Amino acid sequence: MRTQVAIIGAGPSGLLLSQLLYRAGIDCVVLEHRSPDYVLSRIRAGVLEQGLTGMLEEAGVADRMHREGLPHDGFTIAVGETRLRIDLKDLTGGKTVMVYGQTEVTKDLMDAHASRDAKIIYQADDVIPHDFDGNSPKVTYLKDGQRHEILCDFICGCDGYHGISRKSVPEGALTEYEKVYPFGWLGILSYAKPVDHELIYANHDTGFALASMRSHTLSRYYIQVPTGTDVNAWSDEMIWDELKIRLGAEAAERMETGPSIEKSIAPLRSYVAEPLRFGRLMLAGDAGHIVPPTGAKGLNLAASDIHYLSGALIEHYAEKSDAGIDHYSQRALARIWKAERFSWWMTTLLHQFPELGAFNARIQQADMDYLASSRAAQVSLAENYVGLPY
Known part of the structure; x- marks a missing residue:
């Protein structure tokens, strides 16, 4: 098989890149190790910066987000007895964020790909990028017991922290920076009315808590737990009780509870790999960096990578210029480190x-x-939360 761009990973970053390239007339193939159902089952972020919502509009997949998403003008942050509402709209000259789950973004992108019969190969095993240090890279994979080969111009690694793309970089070519935090987030998803119309971030003596949402009837809550905590050691009732303590009496009085429909623990780490380009292999999203979820930057930071990467590839094919490709890593990392901070x-x-x-x-x-x-200080917080410009 021959294509212009081979994309490894069919999460939101890989699918967004594929959709943007398609709309620019660039041929690509997406390879994904997991099944579509597995990809959609992953519960992730839910706060979208304006930069990402604009990219979804550019990709032609924003209609449902605008119908069902929840624009937020601000959020509350609390430490001890001090509670402060950050008015994003006022502090940033009109900018807001959109609460719309990453699962929904992925579904919208999948539907767009299905509607045009895009080339996505799910359950591709033993995916390996080759020869990306020259002018004729390729990707091999196993499917139904047979080895296949994709010849391409570029390989884009959008396959996450544990994916093969970064692992394929030659030894010594990568510099890695990492901070592992001594705690994780225990998250619960429940069909219960959100405790507030905006997010509440709280730091209590017993730890962090976050009151979030996915819709007017679907709530997402988190509490800080020590590293190594067993999710099965926490019953739904224990989680609700702890949330009422950490979020404070006012929130506890309004809180609706219900059975969990998803419960999991996410570890927290900060991680950056440098550079993000190795010849004709480019890394994007979690393949190149991880942020703690506290600042709602994970998916948004992946989207900014795709902004720079898609623009560089479009420039290469439309203008016969490699300036964007040559500067991709530098431009992406400049924004990545600000989001990491x-x-x-x-x-x-x-x-x-x-x-x-x-x-x-x-x-x-x-x-x-x-x-x-x-x-x-509030302006600085707000402009970072809504997203720094690309």
Whole structure:
């Protein structure tokens, strides 16, 4: 098989790249190790920056998001007894975020691909990129017991942190930066009315909590738990009780509870691989970086990679220029590190770090006092939350 761009990974970043390239007249093939049902079963982020919503519009897959998504003008952040609403719209000159689940974004992209009979090969085993250091890269894979080969101009690794793309980079060519946090997020999804019309981020003496949502009737909550916690050790009732404590009396009084329809624990880490380009192999999304979910940057940061990468590939084919490809890694990493900083800062502000004790608690409170008294500090928080420009 011959194509222009081979994309490894059919998550939202790989599918978004494929859709944007298709609309620019560029041929591509997407390879995915898992089944479509498995890809859709992954519960992930739900806060979209304006940059991402604009890219979904550009890709022609934003109609359902605009019908069913929930625009948010702000959110509440709390440390101890200090509660502060961050008015995103006022602080950023009209910018907002959209609450719309990553699963829904993926489904919309899958539907768009199905409607045009796009070339997506699911359950492709032993996917391996080859010869990307020259001018004739290729990708091989197994399907139904037979080995197949895709000849291409470029390979785009959108296959996540555990994928083959980054692992295929020659030894010594990659520099990795990582911080592993001593806790994770225990998340619960339930058909219960959200406790508030906006998100609430809270830091209690017993740990972090987040009240979020996927719709007017579907709530998503998180609590901080130590690394190594067994999700089965937490009953639904225990989680609801802990949420009421951490989110405070006002939220507890309004909170509706119900049985969980999904319950899981996500570890927290900050990770960046440099560079993101190796000849004709480019990494994007979680294949190149991970952020803690505190700042709602994971999916959004993948989208900014796709913004730079799709633009570079379109420029290559339309204008016969490799300027965008040559600068892809530098441009993407400049924004990645700013998002890493913001996510790290939000994480340190809102979580209990056992090894830091009373000192950290006072620093967190001082940070909140400064936020509450400084519009400049609130503007900085707001402009990072809605997303820095591409």
